[in-house]
Amino acid sequence: MPRLAWTDLANSPGNAFLIVGELAPCFAGGRRDDDPFDSARLRFAANLIVRTCSHLKLQGPFAVQPSREGNSLIIQCVVTEHEDFARLGEVAGxxxxxxxxxxxxxxxxxxxxxxxxxxxxxxxxxxxxxxxxARAASREAEEQRHRWGHD
Incomplete structure:
Protein backbone atom coordinates (compact mmCIF):
# COMPACT_ATOMS: atom_id res chain seq x y z
CA MET A 1 0.00 0.00 0.00
CA PRO A 2 1.06 3.58 -0.41
CA ARG A 3 3.19 5.70 1.81
CA LEU A 4 1.20 8.67 3.09
CA ALA A 5 2.15 11.94 4.70
CA TRP A 6 2.79 11.65 8.43
CA THR A 7 -0.07 13.98 9.34
CA ASP A 8 -2.57 11.91 7.34
CA LEU A 9 -2.12 8.90 9.63
CA ALA A 10 -0.69 10.25 12.87
CA ASN A 11 -3.67 12.54 13.44
CA SER A 12 -5.94 9.50 13.90
CA PRO A 13 -4.16 7.41 16.55
CA GLY A 14 -7.35 5.52 17.42
CA ASN A 15 -7.26 3.96 13.95
CA ALA A 16 -3.55 3.19 13.67
CA PHE A 17 -0.59 1.38 15.19
CA LEU A 18 2.67 3.11 16.16
CA ILE A 19 6.11 1.51 15.86
CA VAL A 20 9.02 3.50 17.29
CA GLY A 21 12.67 2.73 16.63
CA GLU A 22 15.30 4.43 18.76
CA LEU A 23 18.69 4.76 17.08
CA ALA A 24 21.50 3.18 19.07
CA PRO A 25 24.64 5.31 19.46
CA CYS A 26 26.55 2.85 17.22
CA PHE A 27 23.93 2.80 14.42
CA ALA A 28 25.30 3.76 10.98
CA GLY A 29 28.78 4.39 12.31
CA GLY A 30 27.71 6.62 15.20
CA ARG A 31 27.83 10.38 15.46
CA ARG A 32 30.06 12.35 13.11
CA ASP A 33 31.68 15.70 13.80
CA ASP A 34 30.61 17.05 10.40
CA ASP A 35 26.91 16.31 11.15
CA PRO A 36 26.22 17.69 14.65
CA PHE A 37 22.45 17.17 14.42
CA ASP A 38 22.72 13.58 13.15
CA SER A 39 20.57 14.46 10.14
CA ALA A 40 22.29 11.91 7.90
CA ARG A 41 21.74 9.04 10.35
CA LEU A 42 18.08 10.01 10.79
CA ARG A 43 17.55 10.13 7.01
CA PHE A 44 19.37 6.81 6.60
CA ALA A 45 17.16 5.16 9.26
CA ALA A 46 13.94 6.66 7.86
CA ASN A 47 14.81 5.43 4.35
CA LEU A 48 15.55 1.97 5.77
CA ILE A 49 12.11 1.81 7.40
CA VAL A 50 10.37 3.07 4.24
CA ARG A 51 12.16 0.45 2.11
CA THR A 52 11.29 -2.24 4.67
CA CYS A 53 7.60 -1.28 4.58
CA SER A 54 7.64 -1.21 0.77
CA HIS A 55 9.29 -4.61 0.45
CA LEU A 56 6.93 -6.19 3.00
CA LYS A 57 4.08 -5.16 0.68
CA LEU A 58 1.94 -3.92 3.55
CA GLN A 59 -1.82 -4.33 3.25
CA GLY A 60 -2.63 -0.80 4.38
CA PRO A 61 -1.03 2.63 4.09
CA PHE A 62 1.94 3.65 6.23
CA ALA A 63 3.79 6.81 7.21
CA VAL A 64 7.34 7.33 8.52
CA GLN A 65 8.65 10.29 10.50
CA PRO A 66 12.18 10.88 11.87
CA SER A 67 12.23 12.79 15.14
CA ARG A 68 14.33 13.87 18.10
CA GLU A 69 13.09 13.39 21.64
CA GLY A 70 15.49 14.82 24.17
CA ASN A 71 18.85 13.23 23.42
CA SER A 72 17.30 10.35 21.50
CA LEU A 73 16.98 9.98 17.75
CA ILE A 74 13.87 8.06 16.80
CA ILE A 75 12.04 6.86 13.72
CA GLN A 76 8.27 6.59 14.02
CA CYS A 77 6.21 4.44 11.70
CA VAL A 78 2.41 4.36 11.64
CA VAL A 79 0.43 1.56 9.98
CA THR A 80 -3.32 1.06 9.82
CA GLU A 81 -3.57 -2.75 9.67
CA HIS A 82 -2.96 -5.11 12.60
CA GLU A 83 -1.30 -7.62 10.25
CA ASP A 84 1.18 -4.95 9.10
CA PHE A 85 1.91 -4.05 12.72
CA ALA A 86 2.61 -7.71 13.50
CA ARG A 87 4.81 -8.22 10.41
CA LEU A 88 6.91 -5.13 11.12
CA GLY A 89 7.19 -6.25 14.74
CA GLU A 90 8.55 -9.63 13.64
CA VAL A 91 11.22 -8.01 11.51
CA ALA A 92 12.21 -5.16 13.87
CA GLY A 93 11.85 -7.05 17.13
CA ALA A 134 29.02 14.14 -4.90
CA ARG A 135 30.72 15.55 -8.01
CA ALA A 136 28.16 18.39 -8.20
CA ALA A 137 28.71 19.25 -4.53
CA SER A 138 32.49 19.21 -5.01
CA ARG A 139 32.20 21.40 -8.10
CA GLU A 140 29.95 23.85 -6.21
CA ALA A 141 32.41 24.01 -3.30
CA GLU A 142 35.26 24.70 -5.71
CA GLU A 143 33.27 27.47 -7.41
CA GLN A 144 32.42 29.03 -4.05
CA ARG A 145 36.08 28.99 -3.07
CA HIS A 146 37.05 30.88 -6.25
CA ARG A 147 34.15 33.33 -5.99
CA TRP A 148 35.23 34.58 -2.61
CA GLY A 149 38.92 34.79 -3.43
CA HIS A 150 40.04 31.99 -1.12
CA ASP A 151 42.79 29.71 -2.18
Missing part, protein backbone atom coordinates in the same frame (compact mmCIF):
# COMPACT_ATOMS: atom_id res chain seq x y z
CA UNK A 94 11.45 -4.99 20.27
CA UNK A 95 8.50 -5.11 22.58
CA UNK A 96 4.95 -3.85 22.83
CA UNK A 97 4.27 -1.06 25.31
CA UNK A 98 1.14 0.65 26.63
CA UNK A 99 -0.73 1.78 23.54
CA UNK A 100 -2.44 4.80 25.12
CA UNK A 101 -4.25 6.47 22.20
CA UNK A 102 -2.99 4.03 19.57
CA UNK A 103 -4.45 0.64 18.65
CA UNK A 104 -0.99 -0.79 19.37
CA UNK A 105 2.46 0.55 20.20
CA UNK A 106 5.81 -1.18 19.73
CA UNK A 107 9.31 0.05 20.59
CA UNK A 108 12.62 -1.32 19.27
CA UNK A 109 16.29 -0.37 19.36
CA UNK A 110 17.77 0.26 15.92
CA UNK A 111 21.23 -1.17 16.48
CA UNK A 112 23.51 -3.11 14.13
CA UNK A 113 21.65 -6.42 14.62
CA UNK A 114 18.25 -4.84 13.93
CA UNK A 115 19.76 -2.97 10.98
CA UNK A 116 20.84 -6.30 9.47
CA UNK A 117 17.37 -7.81 10.03
CA UNK A 118 15.68 -4.83 8.36
CA UNK A 119 18.24 -4.79 5.56
CA UNK A 120 17.48 -8.47 4.83
CA UNK A 121 13.93 -7.38 3.94
CA UNK A 122 14.60 -3.88 2.58
CA UNK A 123 17.65 -4.59 0.47
CA UNK A 124 20.50 -2.20 -0.10
CA UNK A 125 19.70 1.47 -0.70
CA UNK A 126 19.51 2.69 -4.26
CA UNK A 127 22.80 4.50 -4.83
CA UNK A 128 22.10 5.63 -8.37
CA UNK A 129 23.10 9.23 -8.73
CA UNK A 130 25.23 9.31 -5.57
CA UNK A 131 28.45 9.86 -7.55
CA UNK A 132 26.83 12.56 -9.65
CA UNK A 133 25.57 14.36 -6.52
Missing amino acids: GYEIEASLWCGHRHFLLDNATHEALLAVAGQPDGRGAGRR
Whole structure:
Protein backbone atom coordinates (compact mmCIF):
# COMPACT_ATOMS: atom_id res chain seq x y z
CA MET A 1 0.00 0.00 0.00
CA PRO A 2 1.06 3.58 -0.41
CA ARG A 3 3.19 5.70 1.81
CA LEU A 4 1.20 8.67 3.09
CA ALA A 5 2.15 11.94 4.70
CA TRP A 6 2.79 11.65 8.43
CA THR A 7 -0.07 13.98 9.34
CA ASP A 8 -2.57 11.91 7.34
CA LEU A 9 -2.12 8.90 9.63
CA ALA A 10 -0.69 10.25 12.87
CA ASN A 11 -3.67 12.54 13.44
CA SER A 12 -5.94 9.50 13.90
CA PRO A 13 -4.16 7.41 16.55
CA GLY A 14 -7.35 5.52 17.42
CA ASN A 15 -7.26 3.96 13.95
CA ALA A 16 -3.55 3.19 13.67
CA PHE A 17 -0.59 1.38 15.19
CA LEU A 18 2.67 3.11 16.16
CA ILE A 19 6.11 1.51 15.86
CA VAL A 20 9.02 3.50 17.29
CA GLY A 21 12.67 2.73 16.63
CA GLU A 22 15.30 4.43 18.76
CA LEU A 23 18.69 4.76 17.08
CA ALA A 24 21.50 3.18 19.07
CA PRO A 25 24.64 5.31 19.46
CA CYS A 26 26.55 2.85 17.22
CA PHE A 27 23.93 2.80 14.42
CA ALA A 28 25.30 3.76 10.98
CA GLY A 29 28.78 4.39 12.31
CA GLY A 30 27.71 6.62 15.20
CA ARG A 31 27.83 10.38 15.46
CA ARG A 32 30.06 12.35 13.11
CA ASP A 33 31.68 15.70 13.80
CA ASP A 34 30.61 17.05 10.40
CA ASP A 35 26.91 16.31 11.15
CA PRO A 36 26.22 17.69 14.65
CA PHE A 37 22.45 17.17 14.42
CA ASP A 38 22.72 13.58 13.15
CA SER A 39 20.57 14.46 10.14
CA ALA A 40 22.29 11.91 7.90
CA ARG A 41 21.74 9.04 10.35
CA LEU A 42 18.08 10.01 10.79
CA ARG A 43 17.55 10.13 7.01
CA PHE A 44 19.37 6.81 6.60
CA ALA A 45 17.16 5.16 9.26
CA ALA A 46 13.94 6.66 7.86
CA ASN A 47 14.81 5.43 4.35
CA LEU A 48 15.55 1.97 5.77
CA ILE A 49 12.11 1.81 7.40
CA VAL A 50 10.37 3.07 4.24
CA ARG A 51 12.16 0.45 2.11
CA THR A 52 11.29 -2.24 4.67
CA CYS A 53 7.60 -1.28 4.58
CA SER A 54 7.64 -1.21 0.77
CA HIS A 55 9.29 -4.61 0.45
CA LEU A 56 6.93 -6.19 3.00
CA LYS A 57 4.08 -5.16 0.68
CA LEU A 58 1.94 -3.92 3.55
CA GLN A 59 -1.82 -4.33 3.25
CA GLY A 60 -2.63 -0.80 4.38
CA PRO A 61 -1.03 2.63 4.09
CA PHE A 62 1.94 3.65 6.23
CA ALA A 63 3.79 6.81 7.21
CA VAL A 64 7.34 7.33 8.52
CA GLN A 65 8.65 10.29 10.50
CA PRO A 66 12.18 10.88 11.87
CA SER A 67 12.23 12.79 15.14
CA ARG A 68 14.33 13.87 18.10
CA GLU A 69 13.09 13.39 21.64
CA GLY A 70 15.49 14.82 24.17
CA ASN A 71 18.85 13.23 23.42
CA SER A 72 17.30 10.35 21.50
CA LEU A 73 16.98 9.98 17.75
CA ILE A 74 13.87 8.06 16.80
CA ILE A 75 12.04 6.86 13.72
CA GLN A 76 8.27 6.59 14.02
CA CYS A 77 6.21 4.44 11.70
CA VAL A 78 2.41 4.36 11.64
CA VAL A 79 0.43 1.56 9.98
CA THR A 80 -3.32 1.06 9.82
CA GLU A 81 -3.57 -2.75 9.67
CA HIS A 82 -2.96 -5.11 12.60
CA GLU A 83 -1.30 -7.62 10.25
CA ASP A 84 1.18 -4.95 9.10
CA PHE A 85 1.91 -4.05 12.72
CA ALA A 86 2.61 -7.71 13.50
CA ARG A 87 4.81 -8.22 10.41
CA LEU A 88 6.91 -5.13 11.12
CA GLY A 89 7.19 -6.25 14.74
CA GLU A 90 8.55 -9.63 13.64
CA VAL A 91 11.22 -8.01 11.51
CA ALA A 92 12.21 -5.16 13.87
CA GLY A 93 11.85 -7.05 17.13
CA GLY A 94 11.45 -4.99 20.27
CA TYR A 95 8.50 -5.11 22.58
CA GLU A 96 4.95 -3.85 22.83
CA ILE A 97 4.27 -1.06 25.31
CA GLU A 98 1.14 0.65 26.63
CA ALA A 99 -0.73 1.78 23.54
CA SER A 100 -2.44 4.80 25.12
CA LEU A 101 -4.25 6.47 22.20
CA TRP A 102 -2.99 4.03 19.57
CA CYS A 103 -4.45 0.64 18.65
CA GLY A 104 -0.99 -0.79 19.37
CA HIS A 105 2.46 0.55 20.20
CA ARG A 106 5.81 -1.18 19.73
CA HIS A 107 9.31 0.05 20.59
CA PHE A 108 12.62 -1.32 19.27
CA LEU A 109 16.29 -0.37 19.36
CA LEU A 110 17.77 0.26 15.92
CA ASP A 111 21.23 -1.17 16.48
CA ASN A 112 23.51 -3.11 14.13
CA ALA A 113 21.65 -6.42 14.62
CA THR A 114 18.25 -4.84 13.93
CA HIS A 115 19.76 -2.97 10.98
CA GLU A 116 20.84 -6.30 9.47
CA ALA A 117 17.37 -7.81 10.03
CA LEU A 118 15.68 -4.83 8.36
CA LEU A 119 18.24 -4.79 5.56
CA ALA A 120 17.48 -8.47 4.83
CA VAL A 121 13.93 -7.38 3.94
CA ALA A 122 14.60 -3.88 2.58
CA GLY A 123 17.65 -4.59 0.47
CA GLN A 124 20.50 -2.20 -0.10
CA PRO A 125 19.70 1.47 -0.70
CA ASP A 126 19.51 2.69 -4.26
CA GLY A 127 22.80 4.50 -4.83
CA ARG A 128 22.10 5.63 -8.37
CA GLY A 129 23.10 9.23 -8.73
CA ALA A 130 25.23 9.31 -5.57
CA GLY A 131 28.45 9.86 -7.55
CA ARG A 132 26.83 12.56 -9.65
CA ARG A 133 25.57 14.36 -6.52
CA ALA A 134 29.02 14.14 -4.90
CA ARG A 135 30.72 15.55 -8.01
CA ALA A 136 28.16 18.39 -8.20
CA ALA A 137 28.71 19.25 -4.53
CA SER A 138 32.49 19.21 -5.01
CA ARG A 139 32.20 21.40 -8.10
CA GLU A 140 29.95 23.85 -6.21
CA ALA A 141 32.41 24.01 -3.30
CA GLU A 142 35.26 24.70 -5.71
CA GLU A 143 33.27 27.47 -7.41
CA GLN A 144 32.42 29.03 -4.05
CA ARG A 145 36.08 28.99 -3.07
CA HIS A 146 37.05 30.88 -6.25
CA ARG A 147 34.15 33.33 -5.99
CA TRP A 148 35.23 34.58 -2.61
CA GLY A 149 38.92 34.79 -3.43
CA HIS A 150 40.04 31.99 -1.12
CA ASP A 151 42.79 29.71 -2.18
